[in-house]
Amino acid sequence: MTKIYNFSAGPAVLPRAVLERAQSEMIDWHGSGMSVMEMSHRGKEFTGILNKTETDLRTLLNIPQNYKVLFLQGGAIAENAAIPMNLLGSGEADYVVTGAWSKRSVEDASAYGKINVVASSAAENFTHVPAFDCWNLNPNAAYLHICTNETINGVEFDGLPDAGNVPIVADMSSHILSRPIDVNQYGVIYGGAQKNIGPAGLCIVIVREDLLDRALPITPAVFNWKTQSENQSMINTPPTYSIYIAGLVFEWLLSLGGVEAIEKINIKKAGLLYDYIDSTDFYFNKVAVKNRSRMNIPFFLKDESLNDAFLKGAEAQGLLQLKGHRMVGGMRASIYNAMPIEGVEALIHYMQQFEKAH
Ligand code: PMP
Secondary structure, eight states, X not given: OOOOEEOOSSSOOOOHHHHHHHHHHSSSGGGSSSOGGGSOTTSHHHHHHHHHHHHHHHHHHTOOTTEEEEEESSHHHHHHHHHHHHHTTTSEEEEEEOSHHHHHHHHHHGGGSEEEEEEEOGGGTSOSOOOGGGXXXXXXXXXXXXXXXXXXXXXXXXXXXXXXXXXXXXXXXTTTTSSOOOGXXXXXXXXXXXXXXXXXXXXXXXXXXXXXXXXXXXXOGGGOHHHHHHTTXXXXXXXXXHHHHHHHHHHHXXXXXXXXXXXXXXXXXXHHHHHXXXXXSSEEOOSOXXXXXXXXXXXXXXXXXXXXXXXXXXXXXXXXXXXXXXXXXXXXXXXXXXSOHHHHHHHHXXXXXXXXXX
């Protein structure tokens, strides 16, 4: 049977070891006689799973005690609305637009108050992060919103601006846990799970405690970070099975040596693919080198009329989901934590073959 490598941008590949463990525990979790799916979210079994999941995430990202970790629903897009509802008050917020997802964040937040786009790379088709010293930051902004890895455009931040006392709110959906971060530099970190964390249906929000008392009165309880943090993310029924799988992914990452260890592998994987793309005129990537994403690698064939043949041939070799996002075109290889280096090598091997044949 052909070995399958799934390059989907999300929902995306999960570690094989995690899926096998979930399979073995599917019907009878730890002798409880129940599947995790069947358990009360308030029972001792699931409460134990939730606590361990949070503890492991705190260990992986070295999350300080003055930050709350929330396990919510509605995906990152729900947070696009929750962020202004929880933080904007009667003030204004700064947003930086570096790709399709931060653009969407501006659109969603604008319903709740005054949103200022203080820097944008739209005019350059989202191929870089604008230089920090060109950002027109407002020192009185309620917060500064950025998307530190643009999944569709393949643009990743290579540092953070100095925002003074303005809390930075970062959408890390597509690169959370791929590299170490200093949580203290952020007011809020959020991300949908379906890339580096687990199944869709779960969104993680890490929020500094002092930001929890600013919610607008219209904020629904499910999206009110303070209410959720006071109720262990259980103001409603949380996405229990997704949380359980996230917990298994966190255990897997810890067993590999944590984010420091996976970062080394991620640098290697992305390096292999970019180096190959740069070594030939047959393929190209448009993103400024210092902002090239380690997770999402868009690339183009010089002769776009070969796109369909490229995708068909890739699929025949078990290399799936390589079609680029419709907004960008071309190809995109998403190589999250769970993509083994062999998958990247197989892709490069196929790209070389295809180049030779055409
Ligand atoms: N932000 C980023 C960076 C994303 O990649 C995505 C989904 N691909 C979203 C936001 C939206 O996430 P969701 O569909 O889970 O709401």
